Amino acid sequence: MSSRRVALDAMGGDHAPGTAVDGALLARDEHGVDVVLVGPGDQLHRAMAVRGARRLPVVAASQVVGMAEDPVSGVRAKPSASVRVGARLIAAGEAAALVSAGSTGATLAAALLDIGRLPGVRRPAVAALLPIPAAAGGAVVLVDAGGNADAHPDALAAYARMGDAYARVRGVVAPRVGLLNVGAEPGKGNALARATYALLDGGERFVGNVEPDAVLAGDVDVLITDGFTGNVFLKALEAASHAFGARRLAADGERAAAVLVGIAGEVLVSHGAAGAGQIAAALRTASTVAAGRLSQRIAERLA
């Protein structure tokens, strides 16, 4: 295999497979990403022919999870669904990363079924990038951005190590880790935040509790919270960025992809509504994550 080949679930997302094909061609032609499409061969070849494009490799997947099906049970019931065939490419070492714009729950289910968890991980989390110009690397790694709505303090402590590994793969030398909270002082927050603080306290680059303004000011490179608060926080920033006319967060390509951390391989999710440019950006992020062998680094940090 190519050590950087990225598989794209061409049937995931609201505008599949057209947008997936456009995004994959863009990623190859503009950014040199080595992409393989996963989906029904005839449909994908036709889409490429219509576009007059030099063909991308295709791995056939005969099943599609329909719009009316529950995505998670659909994925479980269909071993030949494109996202599952893509996940097995990772498990077999035939691709180095998988991107899907299908539902996060479905992609997570496929990853758990066909790739599995890293040792010691109970449930994987979602690591998203918040584009914060003042942070090292121009982005803050947010873990958990929505994987586990209810989490224990030891899970959040693991997120700190996972987020640290991701920031390093992105080129940040000494990432500063902060705990999202309602005040900077120790002892602030809910029971989960206080217990997590106690676990992280004394860590070399743990900067303590951070409030939203400190996050936006670039005071941390990795931001830890439970998946409920993290998802509300992420969506609040996105909504505010829209409402206040800045569109900075929403338009940023990097936000187009989030990594499922805790899986024994590189799996990324993109928005269902992602356009070709965002799919291409997701494929680029996947390429970076694959080159840095993120899941292996996370396994080392958790060991």
Next chain:
Amino acid sequence: MSSRRVALDAMGGDHAPGTAVDGALLARDEHGVDVVLVGPGDQLHRAMAVRGARRLPVVAASQVVGMAEDPVSGVRAKPSASVRVGARLIAAGEAAALVSAGSTGATLAAALLDIGRLPGVRRPAVAALLPIPAAAGGAVVLVDAGGNADAHPDALAAYARMGDAYARVRGVVAPRVGLLNVGAEPGKGNALARATYALLDGGERFVGNVEPDAVLAGDVDVLITDGFTGNVFLKALEAASHAFGARRLAADGERAAAVLVGIAGEVLVSHGAAGAGQIAAALRTASTVAAGRLSQRIAERLA
């Protein structure tokens, strides 16, 4: 007493008492609010003399909680602290509302000690106004904005009734109540959100789960969540509004005051860093809340 007289803790806030006096004069002169200052008489009379202002009434409070003291234990230890004397004006019916720019914890402690809770309320919450032009009344009532970091579903169900009462006092005829969540579908969210949804489901004006973008779009007039998530949400919007240059939320006068709901009287908190304009806005909001007899309406809704 005047049914609308508002007591101002003149010693609360970072710039007390100068800013408090300026804000009180502004509220009286520009908005016709009937204000009484609470604090050391000589200091307050001197501050008014320096400003050449027509005097405001003063109720003497001989003790001050110092900057170095823990505000909550300081308030407990000092029955003659200005915030406690102010709270007793409410309890005695000598003022209709109290505003303090001291710490929320200290003001809450004073309110609990000298006024007490409404029947059936375990712990009061903080009701803040998010200035959302598209919402009825131009603002969304957020409960809890930071009172109780850990809350039970039955507390959140009570917040819905408290927030409804507040929205009505502000003139909204049929407030729409939503639950802050990470997805619109029933079943979304953490254990607290799911259990709260079950309690609120079927309520006449309960619109269900709302994500941040729906909140900013004005889809609800009352937004319910636990105090941890609510405070992170509020601060995320404020930080984004600053970072994205809009300053709409941060500059809005109404946001200057939040109501402690669940107290058997009208008690409002303002920012420690509030300027005179924000103090004046807080006094105006207090006047509205007093005129609407919010705590009595809440008691009726909880009965």
